[in-house]
Amino acid sequence: MSDVHERLRRLLFVVPYVARHRGVTVDALAKQLGVSREELLRDLELLTMVGRPPFQPDDFIDLHVENDRVWVDLDQRFSKPPRLTGPEAAALAAAAELLRPAAQTALASALAKLEKILPPGAKKMYRELGSAVNARSQASEELGILTRAVEERRELEFDYAAPGKTATEKRRVEPAEAFNHRGLWYLYGWDLARGSERLFRLDRMTGIVLTDRRFSPRPMPPARVPNPAARGEVRVRFTAQAAPYLRERFGGEARELTDGGVEVRVAGEERWLVQWVLSFGGEAEVLEPAWAREAVSRAALRALEETR
């Protein structure tokens, strides 16, 4: 997009927005528009010069900044922003697909309303471009219960199969956020039995119940999906065939080997490590420590014996 195009779009929005939010602060307006304060002030200065020919005093947009607040005299011409363009609506529709599993009905009706307010000429582009981007996430419809619980601040109960455990456990959680990481959905919240924040993977949750118990949000650090491949003590070597994929994931931390392979160091959580090394089917080798080598070897042998 050209700079002129981008700026013009922004400016056509600013006047109606300020007319609706008179006295909005410069900083709040800059945030709303996603530009720096300086950029916004330059935009506003340009707007004071905009008007209709023959450019008599009354022909200009009456916009001014006073005590760090922005004002505009109601300008009938710019009382509302222009309609959405085809690409604007298509980008929104594509993004909305993220939550398709959570809100089938609301999403379908929202998209129908969106299409209805498009100018006739934009509909073709909207449909074509909307179907050119596919960001639909894969999840069970129960994602909808999660997002609803978060929104309405209602406790959730479910059975959780924690990694490495052979049986599920009952959990009671105050949900804070639904979180998509590498295409998987997680619930982040306060685990009432454990008295701390926890992250749960949606596909490990069963029997989800939305209770009527409300809660007040607690201060919690931002959710982070633990990275088991974080730098640690376990050295793993990969063949030249697997190396390109490791370079993508580890960047500069992947050490180049003379045979074209790479070596990385990862944290040594046994269950994850064994699964991870197995998933390379012979293209990966744990070099040290010895316990990690043995754990992988043991698991591979058992899998082999049981499949005879």
Add this chain to the structure above:
Amino acid sequence: MDRTERLLDLVALLLDAHEPVSWAELKESFPEDYGSGSDEATERKFERDKAELLELGIPLTYVQGDEDRKDGYLLDRNAYYLPEPGFTPEEMAVLYAAGSAALASGAFPGRHDLQHSLRKIGFFAGGELATPKVRMELGAVRESAAVPEHLETLWTAASARKWVEIVYASPKRPEPSTRKVDPYGLVLRRGVWSLVGYCHLRQGLRTFHVHRIRALKMNASKPRTHDFEVPASFAIDAHVPHAPWQWGIEPPVEVRLELQGPLAAQAGAHFPDARVERSGGRTEVVLTVSLLDALVKHVLALWPQARVVSPEPARARFRALAQAVASRHGGRA
């Protein structure tokens, strides 16, 4: 006059006009811009301005005059102003939450369009919209600094139907290759963005991971002319699977797995495209597999909660890979 300023003045003039504005009047209103220089040059300048306004969705048309009105340019006010979409709070919440999550992820095609879209649909909403409590993180690859910018260029190219030239580093080839691609679409799967398009080098549809694109250029000539059309039969879903064993590299076979422990209860969630069969306390899933090794490696990582039941070649491959891992780690079978 600055071009942005001229375009805004033009919109202001046309929004105010109650009858078509003639070319002569435009020349008179903008003497420095349209009034001086050769006719050809000023007309070209106005045509470019008009095209810019049309791209912004401004409904500008030229009307032929009749007895009642003169020839000239008209801006259809009814088609200009954003009407109230009338979203319910729930509809607004899903659009706003998903749109904000996509933007916050840092890599979404059409980022600028999406920002404008969210602002416009929020225009009529009373008060501040609540901070959405849905978040997305791609998190799949480390070296992805260029991804947002590349997605933006690909989005622009896909909407303008312009070909792109990419320098692509495939993990399967030692050297990056340069190719011309007609970008048909973009797909997000497991935190990875892929470009699907017609590759002129291979003369067929190909899929490229956006983070493996080292350099990207959009055909800059004739920006308003389409270089290609997307065939009507093209469906983007068909080209980038959700799971790596659906890559369509081998003829599809049905593979049956047995699931145990907690994985059995989550069969449907873990294998969304599979047929789940439960009987007598036993849970099995049947998957259509077109890249066997990918599934076998996945099952190996899930073992002992997942096992291959059939067909025999899949079991044999499982044994071979388990043997390979064991051998590398000094285990003797």
